[in-house]
Amino acid sequence: xxxxxxxxxxxxxxxxxxxxxxxxxxxxxxxxxxxxxxxxxxxxxxxxxxxxxxxxxxxxxxxxxxxxxxxxxxxxxxxxxxxxxxxxxxxxxxxxxxxxxxxxxxxxxxxxxxxxxxxxxxxxxxxxxxxxxxxxxxxxxxxxxxxxxxxxxxxxxxxxxxxxxxxxxxxxxxxxxxxxxxxxxxxxxxxxxxxxxxxxxxxxxxxxxxxxxxxxxxxxxxxxxxxxxxxxxxxxxxxxxxxxxxxxxxxxxxxxxxxxxxxxxxx
Numbered sequence: 001x002x003x004x005x006x007x008x009x010x011x012x013x014x015x016x017x018x019x020x021x022x023x024x025x026x027x028x029x030x031x032x033x034x035x036x037x038x039x040x041x042x043x044x045x046x047x048x049x050x051x052x053x054x055x056x057x058x059x060x061x062x063x064x065x066x067x068x069x070x071x072x073x074x075x076x077x078x079x080x081x082x083x084x085x086x087x088x089x090x091x092x093x094x095x096x097x098x099x100x101x102x103x104x105x106x107x108x109x110x111x112x113x114x115x116x117x118x119x120x121x122x123x124x125x126x127x128x129x130x131x132x133x134x135x136x137x138x139x140x141x142x143x144x145x146x147x148x149x150x151x152x153x154x155x156x157x158x159x160x161x162x163x164x165x166x167x168x169x170x171x172x173x174x175x176x177x178x179x180x181x182x183x184x185x186x187x188x189x190x191x192x193x194x195x196x197x198x199x200x201x202x203x204x205x206x207x208x209x210x211x212x213x214x215x216x217x218x219x220x221x222x223x224x225x226x227x228x229x230x231x232x233x234x235x236x237x238x239x240x241x242x243x244x245x246x247x248x249x250x251x252x253x254x255x256x257x258x259x260x261x262x263x264x265x266x267x
């Protein structure tokens with residue numbers, strides 16, 4: 001069964017507060033979205049939400065996997081740290097809430113952690129931090145979507161970059177609950193030209209030559225590219241964030257359902 005992931009980026013911020021949520025305040029929007037998406041069948045669907053809306057999503061899901069958008073790189077330890085992680089999101093807290101999935105290493109998370117490394121003198125590899133996050137999530141029996149991908153300045157060395165992200169980020173972990181999302185960071189954003197089928201196919205084959213796990217396209221599954229992506233036999237699904245661009249920037253469950261149906265038609 002193909003995997004479809006939906007990342008509702010900070011959807012807890014309403015439009016009148018400069019966010020993109022035009023569904024409602026509080027966590028009512030999470031209930032409405034999950035109830036609408038419960039009708040989707042024949043794909044392994046996981047929705048990642050801001051932590052403030054996870055409980056509502058968990059209460060209303062029927063078959064959809066509910067995920068958080070990241071976990072801290074440390075967690076509680078029996079007889080040791082009891083949970084002194086103010087402002088952070090430990091994996092054990094997410095499991096206690098009922099979360100079953102997590103996304104680690106999204107390009108936005110990588111950028112943020114790289115900024116901190118630079119402030120600290122530029123020493124270290126962000127993938128080592130992500131490796132600790134993966135281990136914390138797996139220790140709490142969560143399924144991990146691990147994101148990899150090259151920036152514009154890394155395209156000439158994309159294979160080395162991606163291989164390092166995988167080998168360091170997934171070092172010494174059980175990969176049975178790991179999937180990988182390929183994010184071509186250089187192609188994400190307004191006015192950017194997305195990679196073609198041959199480029200994506202090549203990267204997916206390369207990733208699977210490094211580690212044998214499911215790989216999905218993380219550069220934005222859309223109606224426009226859904227059938228093309230579905231035609232790549234090595235690809236195991238896709239990741240969606242926004243469904244509308246331009247003036248009507250945002251997300252719609254009807255749009256999302258159309259994306260999923262278009263993808264399924266192309267299989």
